[in-house]
Amino acid sequence: MFNKITSFVTTALVVSGVALAAPRSTNLEARAEQASPNIQVCTGAVGVGCITIPISSPSCISFTQGLSFLNKEVSSAVVPGGFVCTFFEQSGCLSAQGGADAVVLQGGSWNFITGVSGTASTVNFNDLSSSFICSPV
Known part of the structure; x- marks a missing residue:
């Protein structure tokens, strides 16, 4: 049971981390273009x-x-x-x-x-x- 919960939490963190990472890099590139x-x-x-x-x-x-x-x-x-x-x-x-x-x-x-x-x-x-x-x- 502990392994299933750990696996679920790890998967959830990885998926949410990927989802959050993509928009941040796009926003940084857009800001860099506007700034210079x-x-x-x-x-x-x-x-x-x-x-x-x-x-x-x-x-x-x-x-x-x-x-x-x-x-x-x-x-x-x-x-x-x-x-x-x-x-x-x-x-x-x-x-x-x-x-x-x-x-x-x-x-x-x-x-x-x-x-x-x-x-x-x-x-x-x-x-x-x-x-x-x-x-x-």
Whole structure:
């Protein structure tokens, strides 16, 4: 009788432990994604020559500093949902042409060669970016 009770209790604990473990890991992964969103910036099409950069809103990321290999080389980007990122031709997230030298991208995959949203129209922004800044929508 004692062995049957011990076996039952052990089985119940194992089953409940498995049931509780799965949702916890899913919640932790979701929280980690929310806590540290990332943008993917690529020197080719999406998935080619890419680097993942954490977004620390609203901080400017200049490619003339530690990311100089990206300066004037960006061809695509993947912006996380819920964020808007502005890419600038100038470093320091500055516009020298009243915004005509910048593009604004909302969450999604963007190909700079085929065109992205400029201030007046869709523009080819391939190999022009020197900096970007992102913020939540």
